[in-house]
Amino acid sequence: MRVLITGSGGQVGLELISFLLGRDHDVIASDVAPKPDACTHDVAWEHLDVTQPDEIREVIERVRPGAIYHLAAILSARGEQIPHVTYEINQTGTRNMLEACRELDVQKFIFTSTIAAFGPGLPDPVPNEVSMRPTTMYGITKVAGELLGEYYRQKWGLDFRGVRFPGLINAGVPGGGTSDYALHMYTSGMKDGRYESFCHADTRIPLMYMPDAIRALVEVAEAPREKLRRSIYNIAAFSPTAGQIAESVAQAIPGVDLTFKSDPLRQAILDSWPRALDDSAAREEWGWRPQYDLDGMTADMVLQVRQMIADGRL
Ligand SMILES: NC(=O)c1ccc[n+]([C@@H]2O[C@H](COP(=O)([O-])OP(=O)(O)OC[C@H]3O[C@@H](n4cnc5c(N)ncnc54)[C@H](O)[C@@H]3O)[C@@H](O)[C@H]2O)c1
Numbered sequence: 001m002r003v004l005i006t007g008s009g010g011q012v013g014l015e016l017i018s019f020l021l022g023r024d025h026d027v028i029a030s031d032v033a034p035k036p037d038a039c040t041h042d043v044a045w046e047h048l049d050v051t052q053p054d055e056i057r058e059v060i061e062r063v064r065p066g067a068i069y070h071l072a073a074i075l076s077a078r079g080e081q082i083p084h085v086t087y088e089i090n091q092t093g094t095r096n097m098l099e100a101c102r103e104l105d106v107q108k109f110i111f112t113s114t115i116a117a118f119g120p121g122l123p124d125p126v127p128n129e130v131s132m133r134p135t136t137m138y139g140i141t142k143v144a145g146e147l148l149g150e151y152y153r154q155k156w157g158l159d160f161r162g163v164r165f166p167g168l169i170n171a172g173v174p175g176g177g178t179s180d181y182a183l184h185m186y187t188s189g190m191k192d193g194r195y196e197s198f199c200h201a202d203t204r205i206p207l208m209y210m211p212d213a214i215r216a217l218v219e220v221a222e223a224p225r226e227k228l229r230r231s232i233y234n235i236a237a238f239s240p241t242a243g244q245i246a247e248s249v250a251q252a253i254p255g256v257d258l259t260f261k262s263d264p265l266r267q268a269i270l271d272s273w274p275r276a277l278d279d280s281a282a283r284e285e286w287g288w289r290p291q292y293d294l295d296g297m298t299a300d301m302v303l304q305v306r307q308m309i310a311d312g313r314l
Pocket residue numbers: 006007008009010011012013030031032033048049050051070071072073074075089093112113114115164165166167168169175177179
C-alpha cells in the first residue's frame with residue numbers, strides 16, 4: 001500500500017520511513033521542511049504544510065495514498081512558547097488532513113497522540129478511557145485530534161486509529177521535548193562526561209525506546225479492523241524515575257556525573273503527565289508487547305551514541 005507521512009523530517013518520521021521502506025512499503029515522505037541530511041534513503045519527499053488545505057489536496061490528489069501517517073506537530077515544551085502556532089499546526093492542521101481524507105476518499109488515517117493529552121490528577125496507571133483535561137496547548141490539541149478523528153470515523157467511515165506515545169528516546173540530537181532530560185543523560189553523559197537534568201530525581205513518566213514505538217505505530221496501523229474496539233490506544237514500556245535512568249546510565253558508563261536541578265516550567269509540564277499507563281487494551285486487541293526495558297534500552301543506546309560521537313554526528 002502507498003503511504004503518505006506528514007512531519008516526516010522529525011524524530012519519529014525519519015525512523016518510520018526507514019522501518020516502512022525496510023518492509024517494502026511504497027512511502028511518500030512530506031514535511032514543511034526540506035529533506036534533512038539525516039534522511040539517507042532514496043524516498044520521494046513532498047513539500048506539505050498541514051495548515052494549507054489547497055496544498056494538502058494537491059499532494060493527496062497527485063500521490064493517491066491508501067493510508068496517511070499524520071505526524072506533523074509542535075511538541076510540548078515548544079508548544080508553550082508559541083501556543084497560537086501550535087493550535088494552527090496541531091489542531092487546524094489535523095482537521096485539514098482529516099477533511100482532505102474525507103473529500104478525496106483516503107481510507108486510513110494513523111494518528112500519533114501522547115501522554116500529554118491526559119492532564120493531572122488521574123489514577124496510576126492511567127487507563128485507556130478516562131476524563132482528559134490537559135493543561136498544555138500541545139495536550140489540548142492532541143485530545144481534540146483524537147476526538148475529531150473518532151468523529152470522522154463514526155460519521156464518514158474513515159478508518160482512524162493510533163497510539164498515545166510515552167516520551168520517546170532514540171539516539172539522536174535532542175529536539176526540545178520535555179522528556180529530553182532522559183536522552184541528554186546518554187548523549188551529554190557520554191560526550192561531556194556529565195549532565196544536569198532539568199527535573200527532580202524522583203520525576204517519573206512513561207518512556208519507550210524508539211524501535212518499540214515505531215513497531216507499535218505500524219502494528220496498530222496494520223491490525224485487522226475487526227480486532228479493534230476503539231480508535232486510540234495507550235502503549236507502555238517502562239516508567240523509571242529520572243534517578244533510575246541515571247543509575248542505569250552510570251552502570252553502563254562508569255564515572256559519568258549525572259545531577260538534577262529542576263526547571264519550574266518543564267517540571268510543571270512533567271508533573272502534569274501520567275506516571276504510568278495501563279496498556280491492557282492494546283495488549284488484548286492487537287497483541288502489543290514492548291521489547292525493550294530500561295537496561296535493554298541503555299545497552300543499545302550506549303552503542304548507538306558511541307557510534308554517533310565517532311562519526312561526528314553528536
Ligand atoms: N517524540 C516524542 O517523544 C513524542 C511523544 C508523544 C507523541 N509524539 C507525537 O509523534 C509525532 C511526531 O513527533 P516527533 O518527535 O517526530 O516530532 P518532531 O518535532 O521531531 O517532528 C515534527 C515534524 O513536523 C514538521 N512540521 C512542523 N510544522 C509543520 C507543518 N505546518 N506542516 C507539516 N509539517 C510540519 C516539522 O518540520 C518536523 O519535521 C507528533 O505528532 C508528536 O506529537 C512524539
